[in-house]
Amino acid sequence: MHFDLQTTDRLSAARAGILHTDHGDIATPIFMPVGTQGTVKAVHQHELRNDICAQIILGNTYHLYLRPGMEIIRSAGGLHRFMGWERPILTDSGGFQVFSLADSRKITENGCTFKSHIDGSRHTFTPENVIDIERTIGSDIMMAFDECPPGESPYDYARKSMELTHRWLDRCCTRFHETEPLYGHDQALFPIVQGCKYPDLRRKSAEHAASKDMVGYAIGGLAVGEPTEVMYQMIEIVNGILPKDRPRYLMGVGTPANILEAIARGVDMFDCVMPTRNGRNGMLFTWNGTVNIKNKKWEHCFEPIDPTSSAEADRVYTYAYLHHLIKSEELLGLQIASIHNLNFYLNLVTTARQHIIEGDYTSWMASVLPRLMVRV
């Protein structure tokens, strides 16, 4: 697996490139739909492929380990075959669950013990067994096991947490190098930079990550409660240190505006639950801002959601129909909203890529940004 950096913007740090994997090429900047449990919620693989044109999706180590469990994934021949998805997959390591399930886990030097949210059973995740699980899942990009601390963590905690993440990264790398892929395709391991909102910690963490010669690198621990401006500053600091010729993945981010701003600061890869989760909850992302389709004002709007979209759902169904479906809690509403939002996110990054290549990314971004943040 390797990354070709094609273009860098003159006025910003924005870049266009291609990440080559055994499951196909990924043109960056890219957005990766989140499919935690081996499914992008409410969206068929067929639609991901043909309507949304997703180039890579996510799975989650913690969730897939608990259910269906590694015996099933191994018997199926890996996650790609299990879920019928032949394009690349990236797996998060469970580091985010250290954050989001903070009430039911305990961190030690060795790893993190979780009390299962499904049946209460205890499971210990270590850097070593997380790599083993990701080998079994067979993801193209495996994420290192990290601790994702809250955005407002005090300096001392942030430093200790970062140092633990570094030691865990060392162990992840060791295990990574002493194990082999199980299904005949190449797998990469991405280190994760931590350090909260503290510039010196972010620098130190970026240097530690960069010291590992890996295909790509991730920036974690952002958009977890800190102000947006702080997030942008941290991205700038970290990307100033990470190797220029490798892709940078900003984990869990974000809004359309966040993504464009992060691209301008040199980020290449994104994932976020926002298009799917918010879609299921009635929010649509558009070039003119966000729409709450549950609002009464859409009751009589018989315009297609997006007449020029590559997704059939956008062209066929109207605002009024989607309003009705979501209000009625019909399953098709969840599907249409999810497809629309993912399609928009993929359009956002592919359009951004075009402008980077054409050389007018900065002015293009300035022209679309204000509208993206409007509430329609």
Added chain:
RNA sequence: GGGGAAGUCGCAUAGUGGCAAUUGCAACAGACUGUAAAUCUGUCCUCUUCGGAGUUCAGUGGUUCGAGUCCACUCUUCCCCA
């Protein structure tokens, strides 16, 4: 014709002397960033400077310091027997 039951804020419910009044649904808003989320929060009689104020429990009259709650009559609905 005879007997019985019941009417509470859109709908359905709780309430048996201290109540602007329970709960669910509906309605109307808001939140959501490496997914314990088809979830969660708020408003939901009227007005409000958010401190409150004013009108309410089918209707009318009464008992009481105090009534959605007790009494009388009226209206309406439902059930059973002929």
